Amino acid sequence: xxxWDKLRKALGGxxxxxxxxxxxxxxxxxxxxxxxxxxxxRVDRRNDLSREDGPGxxxxxxxxxxxxxxxxxxxxxxxxxxxxxxxxxxxxxxxxTEEEYxxxxxx
Ligand SMILES: [Zn+2]
Numbered sequence: 001x002x003x004w005d006k007l008r009k010a011l012g013g014x015x016x017x018x019x020x021x022x023x024x025x026x027x028x029x030x031x032x033x034x035x036x037x038x039x040x041x042r043v044d045r046r047n048d049l050s051r052e053d054g055p056g057x058x059x060x061x062x063x064x065x066x067x068x069x070x071x072x073x074x075x076x077x078x079x080x081x082x083x084x085x086x087x088x089x090x091x092x093x094x095x096x097t098e099e100e101y102x103x104x105x106x107x
Contacts, residue, residue: 038104
């Protein structure tokens with residue numbers, strides 16, 4: 001027992017390092033079809049994805065709203081096993097890439 005304690009101390013404690021960032025987040029980048037605002041919506045890998053039969057591995061259904069004209073958008077997106085979007089349907093708007101989203105942000 002004493003040996004184990006010594007070992008643990010030597011190894012620098014027992015608490016594992018906290019995971020940095022937001023490892024469960026997958027971001028959907030959207031553009032409002034009414035006012036053109038680009039924004040993003042967080043999808044939680046653990047809570048928002050469901051496994052269903054279809055073009056991809058996981059399906060996510062989300063409602064999203066921009067903060068300019070408050071147009072409600074219905075998003076349905078399929079992800080593959082690597083959380084890449086393989087198919088999507090968006091009402092009143094479109095899915096855009098992270099690059100397009102970043103380009104649309106005021107600097
Ligand atoms: Zn809008």
